[in-house]
Amino acid sequence: MQTASGARLDMGRVALLLAFLAVGWFFWDSPVLRPVKLLVVMMHESGHAIASLIVGGSVQSITLRADESGACFSALPPGVLRQIIVFSAGYLGSAVMGAVLMLATFRFRLRRLVLGAACLWLAVMGVLYARDAFTLAFCLGTSAVLGVAAKFLPEGAVEVVNLFLAAFTALYALFDFRSDLWDSQVRAGSDAALLAQHTWVPAIVWAAIWTLLGISLLGWAAYKSMHVDHKSSNMRMPPLSSARRF
Template sequence: MDSGNLASLVAGLIALALVLNRGSWLPLRNVVTIAHEGGHAVVALLSGRKLNGIRLHSDTSGLTVSTGKAHGPGMVFTLLAGYPSVSLLGLGGAWLVNADLARQMLWAGIALLVALLLAVRNAFGVLSVLVTGGALFAVSWFATPAWQALCGSLLCWFLLLGGLRPLSELSRKRARGRARDSDADQLARLTGAPGGLWLFVWFLIGAAALIVGGYWLLLMPQV
Protein backbone atom coordinates (compact mmCIF):
# COMPACT_ATOMS: atom_id res chain seq x y z
CA MET A 1 0.00 0.00 0.00
CA ASP A 2 1.55 3.32 -1.07
CA SER A 3 1.43 6.53 0.94
CA GLY A 4 -1.64 7.88 -0.87
CA ASN A 5 -3.68 4.76 -0.14
CA LEU A 6 -2.52 4.65 3.47
CA ALA A 7 -3.23 8.36 4.05
CA SER A 8 -6.74 7.99 2.65
CA LEU A 9 -7.38 4.89 4.75
CA VAL A 10 -6.31 6.77 7.88
CA ALA A 11 -8.52 9.69 6.86
CA GLY A 12 -11.43 7.28 6.46
CA LEU A 13 -10.89 5.79 9.90
CA ILE A 14 -10.72 9.29 11.43
CA ALA A 15 -13.93 10.26 9.65
CA LEU A 16 -15.62 7.08 10.91
CA ALA A 17 -14.59 7.91 14.47
CA LEU A 18 -15.89 11.47 14.09
CA VAL A 19 -19.24 10.19 12.84
CA LEU A 20 -19.66 7.48 15.47
CA ASN A 21 -18.51 9.52 18.48
CA ARG A 22 -21.37 11.56 19.91
CA GLY A 23 -19.09 14.33 21.17
CA SER A 24 -17.64 15.04 17.74
CA TRP A 25 -20.77 14.20 15.75
CA LEU A 26 -23.01 16.80 17.39
CA PRO A 27 -21.04 19.89 16.26
CA LEU A 28 -19.84 18.39 12.97
CA ARG A 29 -23.38 17.34 12.04
CA ASN A 30 -23.91 20.99 11.09
CA VAL A 31 -21.81 20.29 7.98
CA VAL A 32 -24.20 17.48 7.06
CA THR A 33 -27.19 19.77 7.66
CA ILE A 34 -25.69 22.43 5.38
CA ALA A 35 -25.32 19.86 2.58
CA HIS A 36 -28.81 18.46 3.25
CA GLU A 37 -30.57 21.83 3.12
CA GLY A 38 -28.46 22.88 0.14
CA GLY A 39 -29.76 19.84 -1.72
CA HIS A 40 -33.35 20.84 -0.99
CA ALA A 41 -32.63 24.39 -2.17
CA VAL A 42 -30.95 23.43 -5.44
CA VAL A 43 -33.64 20.97 -6.46
CA ALA A 44 -36.40 23.41 -5.47
CA LEU A 45 -34.92 25.98 -7.85
CA LEU A 46 -34.36 23.41 -10.62
CA SER A 47 -37.97 22.25 -10.34
CA GLY A 48 -39.29 25.78 -10.76
CA ARG A 49 -40.15 26.54 -7.16
CA LYS A 50 -39.31 29.86 -5.51
CA LEU A 51 -36.68 29.59 -2.78
CA ASN A 52 -37.70 31.73 0.20
CA GLY A 53 -34.82 30.94 2.51
CA ILE A 54 -32.83 28.45 4.56
CA ARG A 55 -32.50 28.27 8.33
CA LEU A 56 -29.84 26.28 10.17
CA HIS A 57 -30.33 25.74 13.89
CA SER A 58 -27.96 25.09 16.78
CA ASP A 59 -29.56 21.67 17.42
CA THR A 60 -28.26 20.71 13.92
CA SER A 61 -31.75 20.74 12.40
CA GLY A 62 -32.52 22.83 9.35
CA LEU A 63 -35.39 24.11 7.27
CA THR A 64 -35.59 25.08 3.61
CA VAL A 65 -38.70 27.04 2.65
CA SER A 66 -39.86 27.25 -0.94
CA THR A 67 -43.15 28.17 -2.53
CA GLY A 68 -44.95 26.55 -5.41
CA LYS A 69 -47.43 23.74 -5.84
CA ALA A 70 -47.96 21.83 -2.61
CA HIS A 71 -47.99 18.58 -4.59
CA GLY A 72 -46.64 17.21 -7.84
CA PRO A 73 -43.15 16.31 -9.10
CA GLY A 74 -41.49 19.57 -8.03
CA MET A 75 -42.44 19.12 -4.39
CA VAL A 76 -41.62 15.41 -4.45
CA PHE A 77 -38.14 15.92 -5.89
CA THR A 78 -37.47 18.79 -3.48
CA LEU A 79 -38.29 16.60 -0.48
CA LEU A 80 -36.43 13.66 -1.96
CA ALA A 81 -33.18 15.58 -2.48
CA GLY A 82 -32.03 16.39 1.05
CA TYR A 83 -30.64 13.13 2.39
CA PRO A 84 -28.94 11.89 -0.82
CA SER A 85 -27.29 15.27 -1.39
CA VAL A 86 -24.83 14.67 1.45
CA SER A 87 -23.62 11.36 0.05
CA LEU A 88 -23.58 12.60 -3.55
CA LEU A 89 -21.46 15.61 -2.58
CA GLY A 90 -19.04 13.21 -0.92
CA LEU A 91 -19.04 11.07 -4.08
CA GLY A 92 -18.33 14.05 -6.33
CA GLY A 93 -15.57 15.22 -4.04
CA ALA A 94 -14.03 11.74 -4.00
CA TRP A 95 -13.90 11.76 -7.80
CA LEU A 96 -12.06 15.07 -7.78
CA VAL A 97 -9.61 13.95 -5.10
CA ASN A 98 -8.96 10.75 -7.06
CA ALA A 99 -8.26 12.90 -10.14
CA ASP A 100 -5.63 14.88 -8.15
CA LEU A 101 -7.94 17.92 -8.06
CA ALA A 102 -8.26 18.32 -4.30
CA ARG A 103 -7.68 22.09 -4.40
CA GLN A 104 -10.34 22.51 -7.06
CA MET A 105 -12.68 20.41 -4.94
CA LEU A 106 -12.12 22.72 -1.98
CA TRP A 107 -12.79 25.80 -4.09
CA ALA A 108 -15.94 24.22 -5.51
CA GLY A 109 -17.10 23.68 -1.93
CA ILE A 110 -16.39 27.32 -1.12
CA ALA A 111 -18.36 28.46 -4.17
CA LEU A 112 -21.35 26.33 -3.16
CA LEU A 113 -21.22 27.74 0.37
CA VAL A 114 -21.13 31.32 -0.92
CA ALA A 115 -24.22 30.63 -3.03
CA LEU A 116 -25.93 29.00 -0.04
CA LEU A 117 -25.06 31.93 2.19
CA LEU A 118 -27.23 34.19 0.05
CA ALA A 119 -30.28 32.12 1.01
CA VAL A 120 -29.60 31.71 4.75
CA ARG A 121 -32.01 33.70 6.91
CA ASN A 122 -30.78 33.32 10.51
CA ALA A 123 -27.64 34.28 12.42
CA PHE A 124 -26.60 30.77 13.45
CA GLY A 125 -26.96 29.61 9.87
CA VAL A 126 -24.75 32.43 8.63
CA LEU A 127 -22.15 31.59 11.28
CA SER A 128 -22.20 27.88 10.40
CA VAL A 129 -21.69 28.54 6.71
CA LEU A 130 -18.94 31.08 7.34
CA VAL A 131 -17.04 28.77 9.70
CA THR A 132 -17.29 25.86 7.25
CA GLY A 133 -16.26 28.03 4.32
CA GLY A 134 -13.43 29.56 6.33
CA ALA A 135 -12.04 26.12 7.12
CA LEU A 136 -12.10 25.14 3.45
CA PHE A 137 -10.48 28.42 2.44
CA ALA A 138 -7.71 28.05 5.00
CA VAL A 139 -6.82 24.59 3.72
CA SER A 140 -7.03 25.60 0.05
CA TRP A 141 -4.94 28.74 0.55
CA PHE A 142 -2.33 27.86 3.17
CA ALA A 143 -1.90 24.07 3.08
CA THR A 144 0.53 22.22 0.85
CA PRO A 145 -0.90 20.07 -1.98
CA ALA A 146 -0.30 16.96 0.13
CA TRP A 147 -2.29 18.36 3.04
CA GLN A 148 -5.00 19.61 0.67
CA ALA A 149 -5.39 16.07 -0.67
CA LEU A 150 -5.48 14.62 2.83
CA CYS A 151 -8.01 17.15 4.12
CA GLY A 152 -10.09 16.77 0.97
CA SER A 153 -10.10 13.02 1.49
CA LEU A 154 -11.14 13.47 5.12
CA LEU A 155 -14.02 15.75 4.13
CA CYS A 156 -15.22 13.31 1.46
CA TRP A 157 -15.09 10.37 3.86
CA PHE A 158 -17.00 12.41 6.42
CA LEU A 159 -19.76 13.26 3.93
CA LEU A 160 -19.97 9.68 2.66
CA LEU A 161 -20.20 8.23 6.18
CA GLY A 162 -22.07 11.15 7.70
CA GLY A 163 -24.73 10.89 5.02
CA LEU A 164 -25.80 7.52 6.44
CA ARG A 165 -26.00 8.23 10.17
CA PRO A 166 -28.98 10.65 9.93
CA LEU A 167 -30.96 7.88 8.24
CA SER A 168 -30.57 5.61 11.25
CA GLU A 169 -31.45 8.54 13.52
CA LEU A 170 -34.58 9.24 11.48
CA SER A 171 -35.55 5.58 11.52
CA ARG A 172 -35.42 5.49 15.32
CA LYS A 173 -37.42 8.73 15.62
CA ARG A 174 -40.09 7.40 13.27
CA ALA A 175 -40.32 4.19 15.29
CA ARG A 176 -41.10 6.32 18.37
CA GLY A 177 -43.58 8.47 16.45
CA ARG A 178 -41.44 11.60 16.80
CA ALA A 179 -40.90 12.47 13.12
CA ARG A 180 -44.36 12.93 11.64
CA ASP A 181 -43.19 15.85 9.49
CA SER A 182 -39.91 14.31 8.33
CA ASP A 183 -39.03 14.31 4.64
CA ALA A 184 -39.94 10.60 4.49
CA ASP A 185 -43.36 11.12 6.04
CA GLN A 186 -44.14 14.12 3.85
CA LEU A 187 -43.19 12.05 0.81
CA ALA A 188 -45.45 9.27 2.07
CA ARG A 189 -48.39 11.65 2.25
CA LEU A 190 -47.65 13.08 -1.21
CA THR A 191 -47.05 9.82 -3.04
CA GLY A 192 -48.81 7.12 -1.05
CA ALA A 193 -45.57 5.13 -0.84
CA PRO A 194 -44.63 4.33 2.78
CA GLY A 195 -42.03 6.45 4.53
CA GLY A 196 -39.92 3.36 5.19
CA LEU A 197 -39.56 2.87 1.44
CA TRP A 198 -38.06 6.32 1.04
CA LEU A 199 -35.66 5.62 3.90
CA PHE A 200 -34.59 2.42 2.13
CA VAL A 201 -34.05 4.27 -1.17
CA TRP A 202 -31.91 6.88 0.58
CA PHE A 203 -29.91 4.17 2.30
CA LEU A 204 -29.24 2.41 -1.01
CA ILE A 205 -28.04 5.67 -2.57
CA GLY A 206 -25.84 6.43 0.43
CA ALA A 207 -24.39 2.92 0.56
CA ALA A 208 -23.64 2.93 -3.18
CA ALA A 209 -21.97 6.34 -2.89
CA LEU A 210 -19.87 5.11 0.04
CA ILE A 211 -18.71 2.02 -1.86
CA VAL A 212 -17.82 3.87 -5.06
CA GLY A 213 -16.48 6.98 -3.34
CA GLY A 214 -14.47 4.92 -0.87
CA TYR A 215 -12.94 2.97 -3.75
CA TRP A 216 -11.92 6.21 -5.49
CA LEU A 217 -10.47 7.65 -2.29
CA LEU A 218 -8.41 4.54 -1.60
CA LEU A 219 -6.94 4.94 -5.08
CA MET A 220 -6.04 8.60 -4.54
CA PRO A 221 -2.65 9.72 -5.94
CA GLN A 222 0.44 9.35 -3.80
CA VAL A 223 0.94 12.28 -1.37
Protein backbone atom coordinates (compact mmCIF):
# COMPACT_ATOMS: atom_id res chain seq x y z
CA MET A 1 0.00 0.00 0.00
CA GLN A 2 1.32 3.41 -1.00
CA THR A 3 0.15 6.88 0.00
CA ALA A 4 -0.08 9.94 -2.24
CA SER A 5 3.26 11.15 -0.88
CA GLY A 6 4.98 7.98 -2.05
CA ALA A 7 5.30 6.34 1.38
CA ARG A 8 4.90 2.56 1.25
CA LEU A 9 3.36 0.56 4.04
CA ASP A 10 5.92 -1.87 5.45
CA MET A 11 3.94 -5.04 6.10
CA GLY A 12 6.82 -6.55 8.08
CA ARG A 13 6.67 -3.75 10.64
CA VAL A 14 2.88 -3.88 10.74
CA ALA A 15 2.85 -7.63 11.35
CA LEU A 16 5.44 -7.35 14.11
CA LEU A 17 3.61 -4.43 15.75
CA LEU A 18 0.35 -6.38 15.74
CA ALA A 19 2.14 -9.44 17.09
CA PHE A 20 3.58 -7.46 20.01
CA LEU A 21 0.20 -5.89 20.75
CA ALA A 22 -1.31 -9.38 20.81
CA VAL A 23 1.42 -10.66 23.15
CA GLY A 24 0.83 -7.75 25.50
CA TRP A 25 -2.93 -8.29 25.40
CA PHE A 26 -2.95 -12.06 25.98
CA PHE A 27 -0.14 -12.13 28.54
CA TRP A 28 -1.11 -8.90 30.30
CA ASP A 29 -1.20 -10.50 33.75
CA SER A 30 2.01 -12.48 33.30
CA PRO A 31 4.72 -11.60 35.85
CA VAL A 32 7.22 -11.66 32.99
CA LEU A 33 5.76 -8.38 31.70
CA ARG A 34 5.77 -6.64 35.09
CA PRO A 35 9.17 -4.93 34.58
CA VAL A 36 7.91 -3.44 31.30
CA LYS A 37 4.73 -2.27 33.05
CA LEU A 38 6.82 -0.60 35.73
CA LEU A 39 8.84 1.05 32.98
CA VAL A 40 5.64 2.61 31.58
CA VAL A 41 4.59 3.70 35.07
CA MET A 42 7.96 5.43 35.31
CA MET A 43 7.22 7.19 32.03
CA HIS A 44 3.92 8.39 33.51
CA GLU A 45 5.54 9.76 36.65
CA SER A 46 8.43 11.22 34.66
CA GLY A 47 5.88 13.11 32.59
CA HIS A 48 4.60 14.77 35.76
CA ALA A 49 8.16 15.48 36.92
CA ILE A 50 9.35 17.00 33.64
CA ALA A 51 6.22 19.13 33.34
CA SER A 52 6.71 20.35 36.92
CA LEU A 53 10.22 21.52 36.09
CA ILE A 54 9.10 23.15 32.82
CA VAL A 55 6.48 25.31 34.57
CA GLY A 56 8.99 26.45 37.21
CA GLY A 57 8.21 23.98 39.98
CA SER A 58 10.40 21.46 41.78
CA VAL A 59 10.26 17.69 42.07
CA GLN A 60 10.57 16.22 45.54
CA SER A 61 10.39 12.51 44.78
CA ILE A 62 9.19 9.79 42.42
CA THR A 63 7.98 6.51 43.84
CA LEU A 64 7.28 3.18 42.14
CA ARG A 65 5.68 0.20 43.81
CA ALA A 66 5.67 -3.49 42.93
CA ASP A 67 1.87 -3.39 42.42
CA GLU A 68 2.48 -1.10 39.42
CA SER A 69 1.33 2.07 41.16
CA GLY A 70 3.44 5.21 41.34
CA ALA A 71 3.52 8.78 42.53
CA CYS A 72 5.33 12.02 41.74
CA PHE A 73 5.50 14.60 44.50
CA SER A 74 6.25 18.11 43.32
CA ALA A 75 5.80 21.72 44.35
CA LEU A 76 4.24 24.08 41.81
CA PRO A 77 3.98 27.86 41.60
CA PRO A 78 0.38 29.10 41.73
CA GLY A 79 -1.58 29.13 38.48
CA VAL A 80 -4.31 27.04 36.90
CA LEU A 81 -2.46 26.65 33.60
CA ARG A 82 0.56 25.17 35.40
CA GLN A 83 -1.69 22.67 37.14
CA ILE A 84 -3.36 21.68 33.87
CA ILE A 85 0.03 21.08 32.24
CA VAL A 86 1.44 19.03 35.10
CA PHE A 87 -1.65 16.89 35.77
CA SER A 88 -2.09 16.23 32.04
CA ALA A 89 1.54 15.19 31.58
CA GLY A 90 1.12 11.80 33.26
CA TYR A 91 -1.32 9.94 31.04
CA LEU A 92 -0.27 11.89 27.97
CA GLY A 93 3.40 11.39 28.90
CA SER A 94 3.24 7.62 28.36
CA ALA A 95 1.42 8.13 25.07
CA VAL A 96 4.11 10.61 24.00
CA MET A 97 6.86 8.15 24.93
CA GLY A 98 5.25 5.38 22.88
CA ALA A 99 5.01 7.73 19.90
CA VAL A 100 8.61 8.90 20.32
CA LEU A 101 9.90 5.32 20.49
CA MET A 102 8.22 4.46 17.19
CA LEU A 103 9.17 7.64 15.34
CA ALA A 104 12.75 7.80 16.59
CA THR A 105 13.39 4.17 15.65
CA PHE A 106 11.63 3.87 12.32
CA ARG A 107 11.34 7.38 10.88
CA PHE A 108 14.62 8.85 12.10
CA ARG A 109 16.63 5.62 12.42
CA LEU A 110 17.91 6.46 15.91
CA ARG A 111 17.82 2.84 16.97
CA ARG A 112 20.67 2.51 19.45
CA LEU A 113 20.33 6.13 20.51
CA VAL A 114 16.75 5.39 21.61
CA LEU A 115 17.90 2.69 24.04
CA GLY A 116 20.85 4.81 25.13
CA ALA A 117 18.57 7.77 25.86
CA ALA A 118 16.22 5.52 27.84
CA CYS A 119 19.19 4.21 29.81
CA LEU A 120 20.31 7.74 30.67
CA TRP A 121 16.77 8.90 31.50
CA LEU A 122 16.20 6.10 34.01
CA ALA A 123 19.57 6.59 35.66
CA VAL A 124 19.04 10.35 36.06
CA MET A 125 15.50 9.97 37.39
CA GLY A 126 16.56 7.29 39.82
CA VAL A 127 19.56 9.17 41.20
CA LEU A 128 17.83 12.54 41.43
CA TYR A 129 14.33 11.65 42.57
CA ALA A 130 14.09 8.10 43.93
CA ARG A 131 13.71 8.16 47.70
CA ASP A 132 13.16 4.47 48.36
CA ALA A 133 15.19 1.34 47.67
CA PHE A 134 12.70 -0.29 45.29
CA THR A 135 12.43 2.72 42.96
CA LEU A 136 16.18 3.29 42.92
CA ALA A 137 16.92 -0.40 42.29
CA PHE A 138 14.40 -0.59 39.46
CA CYS A 139 15.67 2.57 37.76
CA LEU A 140 19.35 1.67 37.98
CA GLY A 141 18.82 -2.02 37.16
CA THR A 142 16.64 -1.33 34.13
CA SER A 143 19.01 1.44 33.05
CA ALA A 144 21.87 -1.07 33.06
CA VAL A 145 19.87 -3.59 31.01
CA LEU A 146 18.95 -0.99 28.40
CA GLY A 147 22.53 0.27 28.26
CA VAL A 148 23.88 -3.23 27.63
CA ALA A 149 21.21 -3.78 24.96
CA ALA A 150 22.12 -0.51 23.24
CA LYS A 151 25.79 -1.44 23.23
CA PHE A 152 25.80 -5.10 22.30
CA LEU A 153 22.58 -6.12 20.54
CA PRO A 154 22.70 -6.47 16.74
CA GLU A 155 21.00 -3.72 14.76
CA GLY A 156 18.00 -5.85 13.82
CA ALA A 157 17.49 -6.92 17.42
CA VAL A 158 17.57 -3.30 18.59
CA GLU A 159 14.75 -2.53 16.15
CA VAL A 160 12.70 -5.40 17.55
CA VAL A 161 13.30 -4.34 21.16
CA ASN A 162 12.35 -0.74 20.40
CA LEU A 163 9.17 -1.78 18.59
CA PHE A 164 8.20 -4.07 21.47
CA LEU A 165 8.71 -1.27 23.98
CA ALA A 166 6.75 1.14 21.78
CA ALA A 167 3.89 -1.32 21.26
CA PHE A 168 3.67 -2.20 24.94
CA THR A 169 3.88 1.44 26.00
CA ALA A 170 1.04 2.30 23.62
CA LEU A 171 -1.04 -0.64 24.85
CA TYR A 172 -0.44 0.27 28.49
CA ALA A 173 -1.38 3.89 27.80
CA LEU A 174 -4.65 2.77 26.19
CA PHE A 175 -5.40 0.42 29.08
CA ASP A 176 -4.67 3.27 31.47
CA PHE A 177 -7.19 5.47 29.68
CA ARG A 178 -9.78 2.71 29.89
CA SER A 179 -9.26 1.58 33.47
CA ASP A 180 -8.24 4.80 35.22
CA LEU A 181 -10.30 7.38 33.35
CA TRP A 182 -13.43 5.55 32.22
CA ASP A 183 -14.09 3.49 35.34
CA SER A 184 -16.02 5.93 37.54
CA GLN A 185 -14.75 4.46 40.80
CA VAL A 186 -11.10 4.53 39.75
CA ARG A 187 -11.47 7.94 38.07
CA ALA A 188 -12.52 9.42 41.42
CA GLY A 189 -8.92 9.04 42.61
CA SER A 190 -7.14 9.71 39.32
CA ASP A 191 -5.25 12.72 38.00
CA ALA A 192 -8.46 13.76 36.22
CA ALA A 193 -10.31 14.01 39.54
CA LEU A 194 -7.45 15.93 41.14
CA LEU A 195 -7.36 18.38 38.25
CA ALA A 196 -11.13 18.79 38.39
CA GLN A 197 -10.76 20.07 41.96
CA HIS A 198 -8.51 22.88 40.74
CA THR A 199 -10.29 23.82 37.51
CA TRP A 200 -13.98 23.07 38.13
CA VAL A 201 -13.96 21.17 34.84
CA PRO A 202 -15.48 17.70 35.47
CA ALA A 203 -13.11 14.76 35.60
CA ILE A 204 -14.99 13.04 32.78
CA VAL A 205 -14.16 15.98 30.49
CA TRP A 206 -10.45 15.73 31.25
CA ALA A 207 -10.70 11.96 30.70
CA ALA A 208 -12.23 12.56 27.27
CA ILE A 209 -9.62 15.17 26.29
CA TRP A 210 -6.66 13.04 27.38
CA THR A 211 -8.04 9.90 25.75
CA LEU A 212 -8.68 11.67 22.44
CA LEU A 213 -5.24 13.29 22.41
CA GLY A 214 -3.45 10.08 23.44
CA ILE A 215 -5.18 7.86 20.87
CA SER A 216 -4.71 10.44 18.11
CA LEU A 217 -1.00 10.80 18.88
CA LEU A 218 -0.37 7.05 19.01
CA GLY A 219 -2.35 6.45 15.83
CA TRP A 220 -0.47 9.17 13.94
CA ALA A 221 2.91 7.91 15.16
CA ALA A 222 2.06 4.31 14.22
CA TYR A 223 0.93 5.42 10.75
CA LYS A 224 4.13 7.40 10.15
CA SER A 225 6.37 4.68 11.56
CA MET A 226 4.83 1.86 9.54
CA HIS A 227 5.47 3.62 6.22
CA VAL A 228 8.74 3.92 4.33
CA ASP A 229 9.14 7.28 2.60
CA HIS A 230 10.92 6.73 -0.72
CA LYS A 231 11.05 10.42 -1.57
CA SER A 232 13.29 11.39 1.31
CA SER A 233 16.67 9.72 1.44
CA ASN A 234 17.46 10.84 4.98
CA MET A 235 14.27 9.18 6.30
CA ARG A 236 14.65 6.01 4.31
CA MET A 237 15.45 2.66 5.84
CA PRO A 238 15.26 -0.96 4.75
CA PRO A 239 12.02 -2.68 5.76
CA LEU A 240 12.07 -4.67 8.97
CA SER A 241 11.37 -7.83 7.05
CA SER A 242 14.74 -7.49 5.28
CA ALA A 243 16.76 -7.07 8.48
CA ARG A 244 19.28 -9.74 9.31
CA ARG A 245 17.98 -12.69 11.28
CA PHE A 246 19.73 -13.70 14.46
